[in-house]
Amino acid sequence: MSVTTLSKSIFLTATPETVWRFLTEKEKLGQWFHPSKEDLTEGREYELLETGDDGISKTVCWGTVVSMDEPNSMQWTFTVTPLGGAMTTVHWKLEAMTGGTRLTLTHEGVSEAAGESALGLLIALDKGWDEHFMSMRSVVSALNAKQ
Amino acid sequence: MRTRVQDSFRALADPTRREILVMLSKREMTIGEIAAEFPITRAAVKKHLTMLEEGQLISVHPIGRERINRLEPTGIKNVHDWMSYFDQFWDDKLSSLQTLLNNQ
Numbered sequence: 001m002s003v004t005t006l007s008k009s010i011f012l013t014a015t016p017e018t019v020w021r022f023l024t025e026k027e028k029l030g031q032w033f034h035p036s037k038e039d040l041t042e043g044r045e046y047e048l049l050e051t052g053d054d055g056i057s058k059t060v061c062w063g064t065v066v067s068m069d070e071p072n073s074m075q076w077t078f079t080v081t082p083l084g085g086a087m088t089t090v091h092w093k094l095e096a097m098t099g100g101t102r103l104t105l106t107h108e109g110v111s112e113a114a115g116e117s118a119l120g121l122l123i124a125l126d127k128g129w130d131e132h133f134m135s136m137r138s139v140v141s142a143l144n145a146k147q
Numbered sequence: 148m149r150t151r152v153q154d155s156f157r158a159l160a161d162p163t164r165r166e167i168l169v170m171l172s173k174r175e176m177t178i179g180e181i182a183a184e185f186p187i188t189r190a191a192v193k194k195h196l197t198m199l200e201e202g203q204l205i206s207v208h209p210i211g212r213e214r215i216n217r218l219e220p221t222g223i224k225n226v227h228d229w230m231s232y233f234d235q236f237w238d239d240k241l242s243s244l245q246t247l248l249n250n251q
Contacts, residue, residue: 019248033240
C-alpha cells in the first residue's frame, strides 16, 4: 500500500447482503452516492450520474467493475470528471460482524492519475500559468520519473 | 456538506468554465469581453463566473464602473491536492451511506 492510498472503514447496522445491494443496484447507489445508469455487473463498464441545475444528467464517475465476489468484495476502476478519464482503483471489502457489516474502501492510484490530468491541464492552459503550475510540473515529472 | 476544494473541482468540471480560465490566464477580462467569445447569454457567463469565483479560481475586482475578472491562484493550489479531495469526497459519501443504513 503506497502513501497515496486512501483507506476508510465504516460500521453499518445491516447485513453484508444488504450493503452489497447499496453498492451495486442503480437506485440504491443513488441514495448515497450517485445513481447508476444500470445495475453494476462484473466485467462491465458503469456510469454514475449527477443531475445539474439545468436538469440535464451528466456522467460524473465512471469505470469498469473489474471483479465481484458477492457479498464480500468488489473492485472498480474509477475516475471523476475533473480527472478527465485518468483511472484509479477502488476496492470495496464487506465483513460480517456482530450486528452488522464493516465496510472498507481502499482507493489507489490517485496521485498517478492526478499527474496525468495535471499534464492535460498544463497543455490546455499553456503559458500564463507558469507560476501556479511550477509545483505541478515538478509533481508530474517526479511521477514520470517513477514510471 | 460542500468544502472549498470541492467547489474548485466543481468549477473545473465544466468545459466552458475551463475555456474561460484559459482566456483569463492570458489577460484579465470584463464579463462583456468574456461573453463576446461564447455563443451563450451574458447571464449564463455570469453564472459560470460565479462558480469560478466560488471555486476560488478567479477573483473579481471593481475598477471604476467595470468589474474585472482575474485568475486566482488559491483554487489552483487546492486542485493540486487530490488526496484531500478524495478524502473529503469519500467521507461525505460514506457518511451518507451510514446515515441511510443505520436509520433503517
